[in-house]
Amino acid sequence: MILDFLNKTFNNREIALIFYLFLFILWNLTQKKIRESIFCVIGALFVKQIFISILCLLIYITIVVCGLSLLGLWNSSLIKDTIYWSFGVGFILMMDSNKALQEKHYFKKFLLENIKVFMIIEFILGLYVFGIITEFILMPIVIFLSISLAYTEVYEEHKQVRNFLLKIFGAIAIFYIIYSGFKIYQNFKDLANYDNLRALIFPAIMTILFLPFAYFYVLYSHYESLFIRVGFFLKDNKSLRRFAKWRILFSVNFSLKKLKLITPGYLFGGCETKEDVKHEIVKRLNKNPAANIL
Incomplete structure (x- = not known):
C-alpha cells in the first residue's frame, strides 16, 4: 500500500x-x-x-x-x-x-x-x-x-x-x-x-x-521589533511611549523604506515631550535613504 x-x-x-x-x-x-x-x-x-x-x-x-x-x-x-x-x-x-x-x-x-x-x-x-x-x-x-x-x-x-x-x-x-x-x-x-x-x-x-504576504510580514515583524526598542528607550514615560508608537505608525505607514530610516541607532534618546518625539522622527525621515528596499 x-x-x-x-x-x-x-x-x-x-x-x-x-x-x-x-x-x-x-x-x-x-x-x-x-x-x-x-x-x-x-x-x-x-x-x-x-x-x-x-x-x-x-x-x-x-x-x-x-x-x-x-x-x-x-x-x-x-x-x-x-x-x-x-x-x-x-x-x-x-x-x-x-x-x-x-x-x-x-x-x-x-x-x-x-x-x-x-x-x-x-x-x-x-x-x-x-x-x-x-x-x-x-x-x-x-x-x-x-x-x-x-x-x-x-x-x-x-x-x-x-x-x-x-x-x-x-x-x-x-x-x-x-x-x-x-x-x-x-x-x-x-x-x-x-x-x-x-x-x-x-x-x-x-x-x-x-x-x-511577505512584504506585510516583514513590515509587521520590524514594527514589532521597533516598538520593543521604543518601550525600552521610553520605559519611564508610558504616555510618551504610546504617543511615539502611534506617531511612527502614522509617519511610516506601509513604507519599508521609511521604516529603515527610523530603525537604526539610539532611538528617542533624551526625548521628554511629544514635540521632541516628532522632531526625532522628522529628522530621521529627512535623511537621504541609504537603500531602496523595493
Missing part, C-alpha cells in the same frame, strides 16, 4: 531522495547530541510567535490555492508542487525577513531569482527520471557532491576544489538535460498539454502572489 502511494505520488528520483533522507534522519536520532538539538528545534516551532507566523503562512497559501483552483490554475495534481513551494520558497522567505531591511532591492532580487529560465530547466529535468535502481545509485553521489560543494563555499582555501565540483555538477546537469530533452522529443505530443503548462507556471504564480 505504501509502495503504491509512493509510486503514484513521487517519481523515482524523489523516492530515492526520500529514502536517503529517511536514513539520515534515523542516523541523527541515534546520536544523543543531535537528537537533543532536533527536539529543541521542534520545540521552537511551537513558540507562540513562530507558531502564529507559520499558521498565517499556511492560511495565506490555502487562500491563494483556493483562488487559483476557482480560476482553473490549480488542481489536486499540484499538491506535491504546492508542498515543495511552501517549504522551499514561502517558509524560507518568511524566515529571512531581516534581509529586507539590509539588502537593496530585496524583493525584486527574490522575484528574479525564483522566476527565471532555470525554472524551465528544473521543470524539464523533473519530467523524466531514470529507473529506480539508477536513481538510487546516483542520489548519494549527488548528495555527497552537494555537501562537498557547500563545504568549499565556507572555506576559501578550497576554491580550486569548488571549481572542480562545479564542473562536475555542470557535466551532470548537461547529462540530465540531454536525457530529458531526448525523452521530450520522443513524447512531445503527450507533454504538450494544459496540465504540464499549469505545472510549469505554478511556482512563478505562487511566488508573485506571495509577495504581498
Whole structure:
C-alpha cells in the first residue's frame, strides 16, 4: 500500500531522495547530541510567535490555492508542487525577513531569482527520471557532491576544489538535460498539454502572489521589533511611549523604506515631550535613504 502511494505520488528520483533522507534522519536520532538539538528545534516551532507566523503562512497559501483552483490554475495534481513551494520558497522567505531591511532591492532580487529560465530547466529535468535502481545509485553521489560543494563555499582555501565540483555538477546537469530533452522529443505530443503548462507556471504564480504576504510580514515583524526598542528607550514615560508608537505608525505607514530610516541607532534618546518625539522622527525621515528596499 505504501509502495503504491509512493509510486503514484513521487517519481523515482524523489523516492530515492526520500529514502536517503529517511536514513539520515534515523542516523541523527541515534546520536544523543543531535537528537537533543532536533527536539529543541521542534520545540521552537511551537513558540507562540513562530507558531502564529507559520499558521498565517499556511492560511495565506490555502487562500491563494483556493483562488487559483476557482480560476482553473490549480488542481489536486499540484499538491506535491504546492508542498515543495511552501517549504522551499514561502517558509524560507518568511524566515529571512531581516534581509529586507539590509539588502537593496530585496524583493525584486527574490522575484528574479525564483522566476527565471532555470525554472524551465528544473521543470524539464523533473519530467523524466531514470529507473529506480539508477536513481538510487546516483542520489548519494549527488548528495555527497552537494555537501562537498557547500563545504568549499565556507572555506576559501578550497576554491580550486569548488571549481572542480562545479564542473562536475555542470557535466551532470548537461547529462540530465540531454536525457530529458531526448525523452521530450520522443513524447512531445503527450507533454504538450494544459496540465504540464499549469505545472510549469505554478511556482512563478505562487511566488508573485506571495509577495504581498511577505512584504506585510516583514513590515509587521520590524514594527514589532521597533516598538520593543521604543518601550525600552521610553520605559519611564508610558504616555510618551504610546504617543511615539502611534506617531511612527502614522509617519511610516506601509513604507519599508521609511521604516529603515527610523530603525537604526539610539532611538528617542533624551526625548521628554511629544514635540521632541516628532522632531526625532522628522529628522530621521529627512535623511537621504541609504537603500531602496523595493
